[in-house]
Amino acid sequence: MFPKGTKRKFSDGEEIPDENPADIKVMSSYNLQRQSLLDMSLIKLQLCHMLVEPNLCRSVLIANTVRQIQEEMTQDGSWTIMAEALNSNQSPSDRLVATEILCRPSPKDQDEEKPFSDISYEGCDSVSCHSEEVVDDSLCEPSSEAPTYLPSSIGTWDKEDQKENSEEESEEDSKPEEQVFGTFEIKNPTATPDPALDELFSDVDTSYYDLDTMLTGMQSSPKMGPYDLLDSLSSHSPSSISSNSGCRPDLNELDHIMEIIVGS
Amino acid sequence: MKCFSRYLPYIFRPPNTILSSSCHTEADIISTVEFNHTGELLATGDKGGRVVIFQREQESKNQPHRRGEYNVYSTFQSHEPEFDYLKSLEIEEKINKIRWLPQQNAAYFLLSTNDKTVKLWKISERDKRPEGYNLKDDDGRIRDPSTITTLRVPVLQPMDLMVEATPRRVFANAHTYHINSISVNSDYETYMSADDLRINLWNLEITNRSFNIVDIKPANMEELTEVITAAEFHPNQCNTFVYSSSKGTIRLCDMRAMALCDKHSKFFEEPEDPSNRSFFSEIISSISDVKFSHSGRYMMTRDYLTVKVWDLNMENRPIETYQVHDYLRSKLCSLYENDCIFDKFECVWNGSDSVIMTGSYNNFFRMFDRNTKRDVTLEASRENSKPRAILKPRKVCVGGKRRKDEISVDSLDFSKKILHTAWHPSENIIAVAATNNLYIFQDKVN
Numbered sequence: 001m002f003p004k005g006t007k008r009k010f011s012d013g014e015e016i017p018d019e020n021p022a023d024i025k026v027m028s029s030y031n032l033q034r035q036s037l038l039d040m041s042l043i044k045l046q047l048c049h050m051l052v053e054p055n056l057c058r059s060v061l062i063a064n065t066v067r068q069i070q071e072e073m074t075q076d077g078s079w080t081i082m083a084e085a086l087n088s089n090q091s092p093s094d095r096l097v098a099t100e101i102l103c104r105p106s107p108k109d110q111d112e113e114k115p116f117s118d119i120s121y122e123g124c125d126s127v128s129c130h131s132e133e134v135v136d137d138s139l140c141e142p143s144s145e146a147p148t149y150l151p152s153s154i155g156t157w158d159k160e161d162q163k164e165n166s167e168e169e170s171e172e173d174s175k176p177e178e179q180v181f182g183t184f185e186i187k188n189p190t191a192t193p194d195p196a197l198d199e200l201f202s203d204v205d206t207s208y209y210d211l212d213t214m215l216t217g218m219q220s221s222p223k224m225g226p227y228d229l230l231d232s233l234s235s236h237s238p239s240s241i242s243s244n245s246g247c248r249p250d251l252n253e254l255d256h257i258m259e260i261i262v263g264s
Numbered sequence: 265m266k267c268f269s270r271y272l273p274y275i276f277r278p279p280n281t282i283l284s285s286s287c288h289t290e291a292d293i294i295s296t297v298e299f300n301h302t303g304e305l306l307a308t309g310d311k312g313g314r315v316v317i318f319q320r321e322q323e324s325k326n327q328p329h330r331r332g333e334y335n336v337y338s339t340f341q342s343h344e345p346e347f348d349y350l351k352s353l354e355i356e357e358k359i360n361k362i363r364w365l366p367q368q369n370a371a372y373f374l375l376s377t378n379d380k381t382v383k384l385w386k387i388s389e390r391d392k393r394p395e396g397y398n399l400k401d402d403d404g405r406i407r408d409p410s411t412i413t414t415l416r417v418p419v420l421q422p423m424d425l426m427v428e429a430t431p432r433r434v435f436a437n438a439h440t441y442h443i444n445s446i447s448v449n450s451d452y453e454t455y456m457s458a459d460d461l462r463i464n465l466w467n468l469e470i471t472n473r474s475f476n477i478v479d480i481k482p483a484n485m486e487e488l489t490e491v492i493t494a495a496e497f498h499p500n501q502c503n504t505f506v507y508s509s510s511k512g513t514i515r516l517c518d519m520r521a522m523a524l525c526d527k528h529s530k531f532f533e534e535p536e537d538p539s540n541r542s543f544f545s546e547i548i549s550s551i552s553d554v555k556f557s558h559s560g561r562y563m564m565t566r567d568y569l570t571v572k573v574w575d576l577n578m579e580n581r582p583i584e585t586y587q588v589h590d591y592l593r594s595k596l597c598s599l600y601e602n603d604c605i606f607d608k609f610e611c612v613w614n615g616s617d618s619v620i621m622t623g624s625y626n627n628f629f630r631m632f633d634r635n636t637k638r639d640v641t642l643e644a645s646r647e648n649s650k651p652r653a654i655l656k657p658r659k660v661c662v663g664g665k666r667r668k669d670e671i672s673v674d675s676l677d678f679s680k681k682i683l684h685t686a687w688h689p690s691e692n693i694i695a696v697a698a699t700n701n702l703y704i705f706q707d708k709v710n
Contacts, residue, residue, distance in 0.1 A: 053356075057460060057510050057550070
């Protein structure tokens, strides 16, 4: 079930010395499975956000799975451990590598460098086409390159390239569930209610209006989609990533993600 | 040595394999199969938006041993790909469902739907044409009026049979989400179309208006946790319908109670087995298909691993549960990874409601006899489809020693899935769609 050749390291911070080592093994195996499943699910949510018209049923089921894992992790305290590790910017709590799907090389990125917000008809085609290809190929073929990277927002990293990729992924993960359903409908528009605008569009079918607003919102909002991240990352120098100051804004972002995921 | 005929009352043999394309394009993947009410016609829809209708040969007196075979009767393009400019999204032309209307005159009518639009098609035959016009000759050229000296009455002359399909109604712009089901009401006047969050009721004659009868869309989409997966009208009671959800529940609604049937009359849910609980429990409980029995007394639901038969009078659990491929239970993580866990299998009743059938992977499909409690696994493959061959039961071995002819779980081909099957309304003829091939099997002539 787990990819071969991936290293599993046990973090010092998580060790509980007074427990039976056998129990620890069983427990951490379960935790690893659970974490792996969480990572996989988040990736799936991101990927299906990129498809032309995501399958709502599938998205809902994956999102429910993510929620379920988060609830369980919150209950048994693993969630807070990770949150603490994040907040205090501790030494890397090593993470389990999720699945081989993460190790698709750049061809996908190269093809899809268009920012997500600029999607046009051709863009839709190529995006859906390529991302579907990537998904199908990578998910069905277990043999792929060894290096993998971390999809989740939580945790810090060993190598620089892992860090770089994780950073990209961590920002992608911002509000995964929101983004999933955001495709279909904008959230309650409590942010900037504009009575004049509402009146103007009062007779327009709201679902279309909402989507239109959302799409235009995506173009202008600072919240980045996956493709914007690739652009922004390329401008980062690798050295800046490893520095603490480079990590701080990410941690704020991560805090934000944590809040949303935990559902405060 | 087990005798095949003991497993089920029927032994299926394939007369021929129809509609197989040698070049496997994506557009040829069959996405729905449906017999009409007499079983004379069989319709298939594919991913490219085409509908192909087969007609059963009349049994000839000269060859009584040769049961009627199905031949292509009509082919037409039902739906075209569209582009939704507001959302910047493509609308697939894939035919999600076909439902026949009961025949009321010489023409045949069916409803076909893609993700967004339902269309009513009329399929009619033309085997005569008028000849002997006065003003034009038989080629259609206008005759010189000065050459016309006598008048004649045009007569109808036989011609080669021509089957025409014409779109009679287009029911569009009523669904924000993807249509997963359509169902014709027993009143033959209305039908419903269901998408992920809403169900609409239509009059077959009226295309510019539909009534929303179920709406489960939450005010805040972030709170969405459940979607509608299938819906069907009761076969006899025109006021009753059911819809299933991704959480493994079925709601029966009575349209007489309220205009908006958000409040159900009956709620069917089986309590979860705590010993089987996993992170995938919800996903595998999601119902992919719901079908009433012909009698209207029972309904059948298909979730990822099982088929369940429910008595409409008992809501707290099904009366029968059949394991389709329980050996996959230990593989759920891999199946989640490759998305197979989201495959939507359909299920069908036979004409007498005594046998139920559903598909599986590796081009296997399963039949369960409700009376004898026997089940069989059959395979739809070219090797099995030689004309007088009898389908041999297949077996999947879970672990340990694999016997000859058995196939191990790890060798199953998950890309070969049978999602769509159909059973003739009165005879033992089944249609099985295996990716882009359609197999029609009939039982042995006694």
